[in-house]
Amino acid sequence: MAHPQQNKVEKSLAQEVIKVYTKEIDTIIKTTRRMYGRSPDVVGGLGAGTPRFFAYWRDVLSAAATAIEIEIIKVPEYSIRMPFEKLHIYFSTASACHEDWADDPCISLVIPEGVRKGDIIRTVINYLYGEDITPIIHTSRDENGLTWGKYLAYNWAWRVEESSGVPVFDIYCCTPEEFTRYTGFLKPPSPQKEKQVK
Numbered sequence: 783m784a785h786p787q788q789n790k791v792e793k794s795l796a797q798e799v800i801k802v803y804t805k806e807i808d809t810i811i812k813t814t815r816r817m818y819g820r821s822p823d824v825v826g827g828l829g830a831g832t833p834r835f836f837a838y839w840r841d842v843l844s845a846a847a848t849a850i851e852i853e854i855i856k857v858p859e860y861s862i863r864m865p866f867e868k869l870h871i872y873f874s875t876a877s878a879c880h881e882d883w884a885d886d887p888c889i890s891l892v893i894p895e896g897v898r899k900g901d902i903i904r905t906v907i908n909y910l911y912g913e914d915i916t917p918i919i920h921t922s923r924d925e926n927g928l929t930w931g932k933y934l935a936y937n938w939a940w941r942v943e944e945s946s947g948v949p950v951f952d953i954y955c956c957t958p959e960e961f962t963r964y965t966g967f968l969k970p971p972s973p974q975k976e977k978q979v980k
Contacts, residue, residue, distance in 0.1 A: 796942040796949040799869060799893065806850060806902045807938050807951050813846045814839075814935050824932050824958055835932060835958070836911040843911075847903040869893055870943065870950045871906070873933070874920035880941075880952065883920055885928075887950075906953070910935070919955050933957060936964040 822834040870887035872880060889905055891897050910917050916930045933955035941950050956964060 796947055799949040800940045800942075800951070803869065803897075803902060803951070804940070806899070807953070809846050809850065810843065810903055810906055810935055810953070811938055813843060817842045818934065818961055821934075821958065832932060836913065839911045839934075840907050843903055843907045847900040847907070850903065851900040867892060868948050869897065870948055871902070872920060872950065872952050873909070873917060873935075873955050874952060875922065875925065875929075875956065876937070876954050877922040877925070878920045879922065880920070880950075882923060882927075888918055888920075906935070910955075931957065934961050936961060 820838075822831070822838050824832055824835050869891045871889040871891070872883075873888050874880070889909055891902070891905065910933060917933060919929050919931070919933055921927060921929050934957075935953045935955050937954040939952045939954070941952065942948070943950055
């Protein structure tokens with residue numbers, strides 16, 4: 783068993799990793815909220831349907847990733863080698879509890895090999911709106927555990943995995959029909975602020 787002081791140090795380092803990527807995750811949510819009103823319907827007539835829906839969101843979020851890469855949106859570069867080799871991103875409904883999940887993370891990014899500015903957004907684009915990928919969203923046990931379909935990201939939270947100490951982003955998703963229910967942007971507490979409190 784790890785010494786309590788070691789656990790505290792590992793959590794602190796994980797929070798430093800999370801802090802670097804916070805604005806990029808934040809950009810995904812804010813961009814989705816801002817551009818939702820122009821989104822094609824998933825089903826329907828001319829200009830609607832899954833291909834149009836996916837293409838629209840690929841374009842919208844790709845533009846945000848490019849803005850980060852060319853520094854229109856200021857995001858720090860992350861190239862420091864850390865004890866954590868991975869950053870995990872889970873996609874879930876708000877009612878899902880990650881403690882009930884038995885499967886692997888939806889996305890696992892290797893940090894030392896180079897998660898650069900814009901990479902997280904492009905990975906999320908490919909996961910949620912890739913032409914050959916059907917995203918897996920974790921749901922509560924009452925919702926049969928996992929679901930597949932067409933989703934929008936409406937909020938996020940961060941945590942550190944208890945078993946591994948790996949930094950994690952939880953991206954909360956809903957169907958396009960549900961999206962208007964989730965108004966307002968509630969930013970999770972800053973990892974830096976939590977570190978200062980401790």
